Amino acid sequence: MSPLDPTTHVLVDWALAIAAIAAAGVYGTVxxxxLTDLRFWPPGDADWKRRLHWTFVTAYTIAMAVVAVADWNGWMLARPISLAVGAPIALAGGAVFHRGANAMRTAEVAGVTGDLYTDGPYAYSRNPQYVGIVLGMLGATxxxxxxxxxxxxxxHVxxxxLLPIAEEPHLRSAYGEEYDRYAERVPRFVGRETLRRLGREIAAGDSRATSE
Structure with a gap:
């Protein structure tokens, strides 16, 4: 670990200021x-709400990238173990996120009502994209x-x-009992049912491989 040089310190300070504003925007709208009857998330058909949210998220992501480069390996975690463990977790999180995102159309991610997805990654978690983000943040850290x-x-985590908690009233309004039944059998993030289903899938795959 080494202290930041003055120029890098200023860069990190600016990144933190931008991140603070962006985080305040996201937490504020959520x-x-x-807490009120106003709905900022999911934005639905309101383009300005969608642009506002993604402006905050993009600014925050850029600030995180600046800090990652400027303060790389500046903490107390043991090297190279933290890198060897963190990188695969981050990649796994990215894979989970993209698999969840690719299963839905962009408009539906934003809350424009379409189909209720319950297959693929959504059979394991109601929010696989968010699970991927959490894994990615852990690995990146x-x-x-x-x-x-x-x-x-x-x-960020x-x-x-909080985002799925804000989304669920909209989903219940849009899909009614269909969503209620889905929520009863599939956890919001990851739970015992997720692990059971994964176990069954792995066992079924092993059985097929053995029979072949």
Whole structure:
């Protein structure tokens, strides 16, 4: 670990300022959705709400990238173990996220009502994209090895855990009992049913391989 040089320190300070504004925007709009009758998330057909949310998220992501580069390996985690463990977790999180995202159309991710997805990754978790983000943030935190990055990752995970809670009233309104039945059998993120289903899939795959 080594202290940041003055120029890098200023860069990190600016990144933190941008991240703070962006995080306040995301938490603020999600909080308004949760606590009032106004709905900012999911934005639905309101293009300006969608643009507002993704402007905040994009700014926050850029700030995290700046911190990752500027404060790389600036913390106390043991090297190379943290990198060797963190990188595969981050890649796995990215794979889970993209598999969940590819199963839905962009408009449906944003809350424009379409089909209720219950197959593929959505048979294991109601929010596989968010599970992927959480895994990705955990892996990236280990790989980057920066206390500042860890703080930003924790804030990111915090709003990711709130987003589905904000989405569920819209989903129940749109799909009614169909969504209620889905929610009863599939966990919001990951649960025992997720592990059971994965176990059954693995066992079935082994059985097919043995029979061949």
């Amino acid at each position: 909080g308004v959705t949760l 280990l790989a980057v090895n920066s206390a500042v990055f860890a703080l930003l990752a924790a804030l 915090g709003w990711v855990l």
